[in-house]
Amino acid sequence: MIRLTAELTPAGTSYLETGEGHPVVLIHGVGLNKEMWGGQIVGLAPQYRVIAYDMLGHGASPRPQPGTGLVGYAEQLRELLEHLQVPQATVIGFSMGGLVARAFALHHPEQLEGLVILNSVFNRSAEQRAGVIERTRQAAEHGPDANAEAALSRWFSREYQAANPAQIAAIRQTLASNDPQGYLTTYELFATQDMYRAEDLGSIRVPTLVATGELDPGSTPEMARQLAARIPGAQVAVLDEQRHMMPVESPRLVNQVLLDFLQQAMSQQNSIKGIVA
Known part of the structure; x- marks a missing residue:
């Protein structure tokens, strides 16, 4: 069992780090924290240097300033x-973390060697958009755990919950313990930025994988x-048959997808570097 002690950057970002090799950074979803990645840390660390951190407004990282956009999360x-x-x-x-990863790819392409977007949002329908805006309103009025039960039902299969x-219960407690303002700032971005600089996505020139679950409703x-595309x-x-929290519910399955992609991406990048050299 890998037991890690969280550390802080000068700006206060809380992170975990383990393993050696090519660096792989894990970004969690809204309302969660770096602890969601336990299955991936164990699965990836034997081959990679794995770094997981708390987004602004989550876990032990500082709150975002009012009005912070995705650029600020990419800067973190x-x-x-x-x-x-x-x-x-x-x-x-993952999820909101996928939006941050996209923003990082667009604003700091020179620091990106590969990109994986898991269970994230893009081009919501009017109905989907209305639903997430309503959940944002509920969070603003009642706090981070306003719709925890509905979220857990969307995130996990009934069998896994049982x-x-x-x-x-621990994830429910994590949701409830979020800083209200940090959570709301982040959730508002999650609710509204699914098309963030969509017209510029064609500029991303690194190996990329976009993955989700067959049964992920959001x-x-x-x-x-x-x-x-x-x-x-x-x-x-x-x-197949996976819902939103597939990295937690089915870590071995997700890890195999990630390991296959990482191996392929590293080979591709090494080939490119060889040609350039």
Whole structure:
């Protein structure tokens, strides 16, 4: 069992780091924190240098300033990599973390070597947009755990919830313990920025994987296909019978998808560097 002690950057970002090799950064979803990545840290660390951190407004990281946009969240990642003296990394973003990963790819392309977007949103329908805006209103009025039960039902299969009540309770507590303003600032971005600089996604020139679950109601397979179509050469993976929290519910399955992609991406990048040299 890997037990890690969180550390802080000069700007206050809380992060975990383990393993050696190519750097891989993990960005969690809204309302969660770096602890969601336990299954991936164990699965990836034997081959990669794995870095997981708390987004602004989450976990032990500082709150975002009022009005902070995705640029500010991308800047947080840039500062973390600078602190760790990591010139380039593969960035894996889950849900809201996928929006941050996209923003980082657009604003700091020189620091990106590969991109994975898991269970994230793109081009919501009017109905989907109305639903997430309503959840934002509820969070503003009642706090971060305003719609926790509905969220957990969207995120996990009924079987997993029934078999893992302690873990579900812990995630519910994580949602409830979020700083209200930090959570709301982040959730408002999650609710409104699914088309953030969509017209510029064609400029992303690194190996990219967009993946989601077959049964993910908020980050649908169609969203994954549409997003991947905007990024040159991007791959799409739709995991059978998986819901939103597939990195937690099915870590071995997700890890295998990630490891296959990382191996392929590293080979591709090494080939390119060889040609350039």
